[in-house]
Amino acid sequence: MTGTRLPDSATPHPVRPSAAARAPRILTRAAWPLAVLTMIHRIVITPYNNHPTDDFSTVWAAVHRFVTGVAVYTEDYSGDDPHYLYSPGGTLLLSPLGALSQEAGRALLIAADGIAIVVALALLTVLVGRRLSGPVWPVSLFLVFATESVTNTLLFTNVNGVLLLLEVLFLALLLARDRIRWSGVLAGLALGLAITVKPQFAVLLFLPLVRRQWATLGTGIAVPVLANVIAWPLMTRPGDYLDIVAPYLGEVRDYANSSISGVGAHYGLPAGIVPVFQIIAAVAVAVAVLGLLWWRESAPFLWAATSTGVLLTGVFLVSTLGQMYYSMMLLPMIFTVFCSRSVMHNAVAWAGVFCCMAPDSWTSDRWESVGRVLEYTRGTVGWGLLVLTAAVAVVVWLRQLRASGMPVGPAALVRDLLSPVRTTVGNTASAESATTGDRDSDTTTARHRHHG
Numbered sequence: 001m002t003g004t005r006l007p008d009s010a011t012p013h014p015v016r017p018s019a020a021a022r023a024p025r026i027l028t029r030a031a032w033p034l035a036v037l038t039m040i041h042r043i044v045i046t047p048y049n050n051h052p053t054d055d056f057s058t059v060w061a062a063v064h065r066f067v068t069g070v071a072v073y074t075e076d077y078s079g080d081d082p083h084y085l086y087s088p089g090g091t092l093l094l095s096p097l098g099a100l101s102q103e104a105g106r107a108l109l110i111a112a113d114g115i116a117i118v119v120a121l122a123l124l125t126v127l128v129g130r131r132l133s134g135p136v137w138p139v140s141l142f143l144v145f146a147t148e149s150v151t152n153t154l155l156f157t158n159v160n161g162v163l164l165l166l167e168v169l170f171l172a173l174l175l176a177r178d179r180i181r182w183s184g185v186l187a188g189l190a191l192g193l194a195i196t197v198k199p200q201f202a203v204l205l206f207l208p209l210v211r212r213q214w215a216t217l218g219t220g221i222a223v224p225v226l227a228n229v230i231a232w233p234l235m236t237r238p239g240d241y242l243d244i245v246a247p248y249l250g251e252v253r254d255y256a257n258s259s260i261s262g263v264g265a266h267y268g269l270p271a272g273i274v275p276v277f278q279i280i281a282a283v284a285v286a287v288a289v290l291g292l293l294w295w296r297e298s299a300p301f302l303w304a305a306t307s308t309g310v311l312l313t314g315v316f317l318v319s320t321l322g323q324m325y326y327s328m329m330l331l332p333m334i335f336t337v338f339c340s341r342s343v344m345h346n347a348v349a350w351a352g353v354f355c356c357m358a359p360d361s362w363t364s365d366r367w368e369s370v371g372r373v374l375e376y377t378r379g380t381v382g383w384g385l386l387v388l389t390a391a392v393a394v395v396v397w398l399r400q401l402r403a404s405g406m407p408v409g410p411a412a413l414v415r416d417l418l419s420p421v422r423t424t425v426g427n428t429a430s431a432e433s434a435t436t437g438d439r440d441s442d443t444t445t446a447r448h449r450h451h452g
Contacts, residue, residue, distance in 0.1 A: 089227030113161030192223020309333025355382025
């Protein structure tokens with residue numbers, strides 16, 4: 001018997017997903033080879049090329065002296081070569097590198113930095129509510145490993161990649177609050193380790209302070225203190241840190257320094273100009289950080305990541321030393337672009353990111369003087385654009401809240417900070433609200449703050 005042929009119009013056809021639905025999958029497939037090949041180049045090739053700047057040899061020599069019982073702070077701090085600036089506690093944490101050969105220690109730190117950056121970007125992807133199977137993670141890996149920050153971190157072989165992971169772990173655990181057992185202590189441990197190695201991270205103690213997460217605050221302070229107490233009797237002549245290194249840290253060096261004072265020293269700016277720019281930067285940081293406090297419960301990831309980025313950028317700008325590859329620590333703030341509200345929803349902020357993170361060199365054979373100025377100051381300009389953009393954005397948000405009838409003045413903020421800590425599901429699930437992109441509508445914020 002012959003089968004009846006169905007008309008073409010009756011023949012079932014598979015439903016093809018729309019172009020918009022296919023785009024993330026195509027982007028993911030395209031991004032992974034770009035990410036993997038870029039990571040291989042930065043981790044396997046770049047660090048082993050000859051380069052005049054070598055942070056690791058200085059670090060290894062110092063921690064090797066510590067391991068072998070020789071005085072650590074014996075180098076000439078008047079020269080232009082990289083100097084060993086870590087405290088006795090930081091030296092203790094880095095001392096396993098000194099027990100290895102120099103080449104083995106270098107390879108270990110390069111691998112640790114690379115892995116730490118990959119894990120940090122994975123955690124940030126999850127914190128902004130994106131799946132690791134989607135395009136955000138591989139695209140971020142490709143872009144971040146191509147930046148000046150990561151390239152020079154791996155090339156010079158310092159610990160910044162590991163510090164980035166500690167920073168992100170601190171934020172994730174801080175926002176987890178009661179959802180993860182011992183999250184407060186673990187958050188403080190991560191921050192305390194970062195502070196022990198780089199005291200600049202101490203400004204982040206502000207975050208657990210204003211959220212009254214005392215376990216995090218206490219642990220964050222105790223870890224660097226305990227590390228230095230333990231290291232002090234183990235080190236030969238530990239007092240050299242206070243006698244030699246501490247005074248040097250208070251000086252402004254006039255080379256490879258993107259802080260405001262560093263640029264001023266490099267170009268010999270009049271003494272009165274530098275404090276003016278430092279005050280402007282400090283005021284912008286204060287406006288942004290204090291204004292963001294209104295979103296610390298309703299939009300926890302936005303608040304924590306942006307406050308972290310602004311505080312650290314302020315340190316880079318106002319302190320005596322700011323090196324451009326520190327910009328890697330601003331990645332949590334950059335990831336807030338995926339939140340419904342963000343200072344990164346502004347073109348000026350991205351111009352700042354380009355200035356302080358792009359691998360491009362602005363030195364020019366044709367316009368030599370202009371090119372040198374642009375290249376030396378681009379980190380400073382980028383950081384400045386970021387803090388100013390954050391301050392302006394937060395002021396605009398506050399004006400919108402005030403227009404809706406919500407009191408947002410200093411007195412209202414003080415009352416809110418001193419009000420009893422809330423323990424509702426919304427508050428204990430800070431990390432969960434962060435992974436949904438921060439559901440931070442003005443209505444939610446106003447309702448959350450109405451009691452104040």
